[in-house]
Amino acid sequence: VLAVLAESAGDPDLAPFVGGVHLGRSLLILGADGVPHLGYLTEMEREEAAATGCALLTPEQLGVRSLLEATSDTAGLWAGVVERALALCGLGPQPIAMAGHPSAGAVATLAEQLVDAGWRPIDGGEAVRRWRRRKTTAELAAIRRAAAGAGAAISRVAELLASATARQGELWLEGELLRVRRLRSAVAVVLAEQGLEQPHGNILAAGPAAGVPHSQGDSEHVVRAGEALVVDIFPRGGLHADCARTLCVGEAPAALVAAHAEVRAAVQAAARQARVGVQGWDLQDAVCARFAAAGWATPIDAGGSARGYVHGLGHGVGYELHELPSFRREAGEDGRLSGGDVFTLEPGLYAPDEGWGVRLEDLCWLGPTGLETLTPLPYELDPRAYRSTQ
Amino acid sequence: VLAVLAESAGDPDLAPFVGGVHLGRSLLILGADGVPHLGYLTEMEREEAAATGCALLTPEQLGVRSLLEATSDTAGLWAGVVERALALCGLGPQPIAMAGHPSAGAVATLAEQLVDAGWRPIDGGEAVRRWRRRKTTAELAAIRRAAAGAGAAISRVAELLASATARQGELWLEGELLRVRRLRSAVAVVLAEQGLEQPHGNILAAGPAAGVPHSQGDSEHVVRAGEALVVDIFPRGGLHADCARTLCVGEAPAALVAAHAEVRAAVQAAARQARVGVQGWDLQDAVCARFAAAGWATPIDAGGSARGYVHGLGHGVGYELHELPSFRREAGEDGRLSGGDVFTLEPGLYAPDEGWGVRLEDLCWLGPTGLETLTPLPYELDPRAYRSTQ
Numbered sequence: 001v002l003a004v005l006a007e008s009a010g011d012p013d014l015a016p017f018v019g020g021v022h023l024g025r026s027l028l029i030l031g032a033d034g035v036p037h038l039g040y041l042t043e044m045e046r047e048e049a050a051a052t053g054c055a056l057l058t059p060e061q062l063g064v065r066s067l068l069e070a071t072s073d074t075a076g077l078w079a080g081v082v083e084r085a086l087a088l089c090g091l092g093p094q095p096i097a098m099a100g101h102p103s104a105g106a107v108a109t110l111a112e113q114l115v116d117a118g119w120r121p122i123d124g125g126e127a128v129r130r131w132r133r134r135k136t137t138a139e140l141a142a143i144r145r146a147a148a149g150a151g152a153a154i155s156r157v158a159e160l161l162a163s164a165t166a167r168q169g170e171l172w173l174e175g176e177l178l179r180v181r182r183l184r185s186a187v188a189v190v191l192a193e194q195g196l197e198q199p200h201g202n203i204l205a206a207g208p209a210a211g212v213p214h215s216q217g218d219s220e221h222v223v224r225a226g227e228a229l230v231v232d233i234f235p236r237g238g239l240h241a242d243c244a245r246t247l248c249v250g251e252a253p254a255a256l257v258a259a260h261a262e263v264r265a266a267v268q269a270a271a272r273q274a275r276v277g278v279q280g281w282d283l284q285d286a287v288c289a290r291f292a293a294a295g296w297a298t299p300i301d302a303g304g305s306a307r308g309y310v311h312g313l314g315h316g317v318g319y320e321l322h323e324l325p326s327f328r329r330e331a332g333e334d335g336r337l338s339g340g341d342v343f344t345l346e347p348g349l350y351a352p353d354e355g356w357g358v359r360l361e362d363l364c365w366l367g368p369t370g371l372e373t374l375t376p377l378p379y380e381l382d383p384r385a386y387r388s389t390q
Numbered sequence: 391v392l393a394v395l396a397e398s399a400g401d402p403d404l405a406p407f408v409g410g411v412h413l414g415r416s417l418l419i420l421g422a423d424g425v426p427h428l429g430y431l432t433e434m435e436r437e438e439a440a441a442t443g444c445a446l447l448t449p450e451q452l453g454v455r456s457l458l459e460a461t462s463d464t465a466g467l468w469a470g471v472v473e474r475a476l477a478l479c480g481l482g483p484q485p486i487a488m489a490g491h492p493s494a495g496a497v498a499t500l501a502e503q504l505v506d507a508g509w510r511p512i513d514g515g516e517a518v519r520r521w522r523r524r525k526t527t528a529e530l531a532a533i534r535r536a537a538a539g540a541g542a543a544i545s546r547v548a549e550l551l552a553s554a555t556a557r558q559g560e561l562w563l564e565g566e567l568l569r570v571r572r573l574r575s576a577v578a579v580v581l582a583e584q585g586l587e588q589p590h591g592n593i594l595a596a597g598p599a600a601g602v603p604h605s606q607g608d609s610e611h612v613v614r615a616g617e618a619l620v621v622d623i624f625p626r627g628g629l630h631a632d633c634a635r636t637l638c639v640g641e642a643p644a645a646l647v648a649a650h651a652e653v654r655a656a657v658q659a660a661a662r663q664a665r666v667g668v669q670g671w672d673l674q675d676a677v678c679a680r681f682a683a684a685g686w687a688t689p690i691d692a693g694g695s696a697r698g699y700v701h702g703l704g705h706g707v708g709y710e711l712h713e714l715p716s717f718r719r720e721a722g723e724d725g726r727l728s729g730g731d732v733f734t735l736e737p738g739l740y741a742p743d744e745g746w747g748v749r750l751e752d753l754c755w756l757g758p759t760g761l762e763t764l765t766p767l768p769y770e771l772d773p774r775a776y777r778s779t780q
Contacts, residue, residue: 332462
């Protein structure tokens with residue numbers, strides 16, 4: 001038995017079963033008969049629930065009203081609803097794989113109750129992650145839309161940079177100093193116009209912040225000519241996309257130019273290597289070998305360094321921003337590239353001691369004819385190169 | 391012991407402890423000494439973690455590297471990290487209140503391990519919910535910003551409606567039929583410009599959709615003169631706001647005008663009644679009595695009706711869109727209005743059989759001098775009334 005407990009249909013463990021409907025707290029029970037049963041908790045959601053095509057467990061069947069009268073806490077409600085749902089599905093004590101993201105306290109309470117009743121709660125998250133790895137046509141279409149939005153947002157940033165004027169190194173636009181805040185607002189507007197959300201924010205890291213891959217960037221920072229700006233956009237429209245470019249207005253320092261060329265060659269080489277059956281880790285290994293040969297520290301031969309190549313090569317993308325396939329060494333089957341996978345390739349080089357960094361990230365789909373890049377943008381540092389893509 | 395397990399610092403159970411930092415998977419342990427210990431799982435987040443002021447449990451201390459080499463699944467990682475964190479905090483088997491929203495499977499796995507080691511996992515979600523109910527100065531400031539954004543978005547919708555022209559009942563704007571899609575895009579742009587997210591979307595429900603309070607509204611619907619448009623906006627900037635108005639271009643039908651006047655009187659009466667010590671349910675009861683006297687069905691005397699007043703009067707608002715205080719009958723102390731509470735008052739009347747509905751929702755703060763409305767907009771149906779508020 002699989003039991004998915006969700007606070008909304010947006011839970012990445014429930015969404016693959018119910019599509020883009022709007023539901024609040026709800027649960028899905030999948031028994032050996034393979035029929036998904038969807039339980040919803042408020043009568044007002046009956047039409048949305050019916051649109052999923054699942055067998056339905058109504059609030060009345062689940063006894064929601066009497067549970068709400070008997071208990072005021074979420075944990076008690078969940079425990080009562082799940083017990084009733086399992087009974088309605090005709091299921092008796094057995095291993096029960098739990099998925100979804102309800103509150104931890106509710107799961108702890110429920111797990112104790114299930115154990116007392118003879119059930120054996122186990123992890124169901126991995127099974128759902130693997131099940132949703134191969135994208136359906138509708139899921140891929142949603143990712144394509146999000147990827148187009150990410151590309152449009154990056155192009156918009158490049159357009160603003162290309163329109164700016166440098167005075168004593170600082171960029172000005174329309175009579176004002178060009179701060180990262182202005183670029184972040186432009187990204188938000190482009191994505192909003194396309195109906196995309198940014199549940200994890202974005203990265204607009206200029207100058208020193210570009211040298212720290214986890215920095216979201218300082219909105220008050222004034223963009224300067226000759227400094228690197230890492231633009232990493234990961235919007236969601238049901239499913240996520242993820243794409244990054246590094247831009248520089250005016251003459252880039254020689255070290256940045258050289259690193260950018262290395263990273264560009266690395267992302268292109270990785271794309272050529274990415275085929276069904278290849279381990280993600282082998283791609284990471286090859287990128288590390290390439291960077292190490294050019295004298296850079298890498299996670300393989302100098303783990304923990306803040307300078308050089310300091311992170312993984314990529315990650316699967318879907319209902320969650322980080323999904324399968326995995327590019328980790330220990331990933332096994334979860335790391336073997338497979339048809340229908342959507343994943344990023346995102347090598348980077350960072351020199352926090354010199355105040356710059358560069359990352360190039362493509363979102364890719366491993367389709368029946370090979371790898372397709374879903375974010376076809378130029379790779380150039382020069383923002384003027386992006387004009388034709390808008 | 392309280393243990394909060396979170397996939398990011400945005401988890402509403404972790405956010406109150408760590409503020410607006412950017413963290414991925416992380417955990418917080420709070421023992422009897424009252425010192426919050428924050429565990430983070432990647433070395434790159436050390437600066438963000440340090441900015442929280444919590445005592446830190448580093449990835450090295452938590453043994454993250456060896457756990458990642460030993461296990462490929464999230465549940466195994468969580469179980470290992472929590473076991474290590476409890477030991478580092480010098481804590482031994484006792485009741486452990488679990489909060490946060492990690493995957494249910496991870497909690498099930500962890501709960502079994504904790505029980506085997508002599509711990510007793512219990513629900514910690516309610517304790518955290520109650521702890522975060524009274525807003526801090528910084529939290530209230532974030533809610534005020536979100537509320538101002540919601541107000542600006544509603545005013546922008548009103549402005550577009552006021553600029554439209556009716557031809558044979560359909561509204562036109564700038565040479566095009568005015569569809570809900572255009573209004574939804576305008577809302578998104580206003581909120582994006584203010585750095586606000588819409589994690590739960592929004593409601594722009596025109597015509598028949600306005601009669602169904604849970605409908606998000608059909609984006610392809612062409613807005614018509616004389617029909618109701620419910621605009622309900624609930625953005626987040628760290629914390630949420632929530633505000634709704636109902637608009638109508640041109641001459642509103644008499645039934646809509648009358649219902650709107652009833653709802654307006656109800657929200658104003660509820661605001662006058664809302665004082666420290668009053669039960670939220672008593673406000674709901676009074677609104678029901680008012681509507682029932684005017685001949686409308688209410689949840690109290692005609693539960694399950696789709697026509698009339700069909701939902702609760704309000705809900706607390708904070709890191710989650712729905713928080714304490716509760717307006718439910720059974721809420722007890724969780725339903726007694728208290729200083730520092732932020733909550734909505736949102737009566738409505740719906741006539742799905744006639745294809746219209748009306749809801750007016752104010753976001754309120756119960757401060758030291760009484761109730762303050764954080765969303766001071768006009769109540770009018772006529773969008774032209776909102777012009778001065780932009």
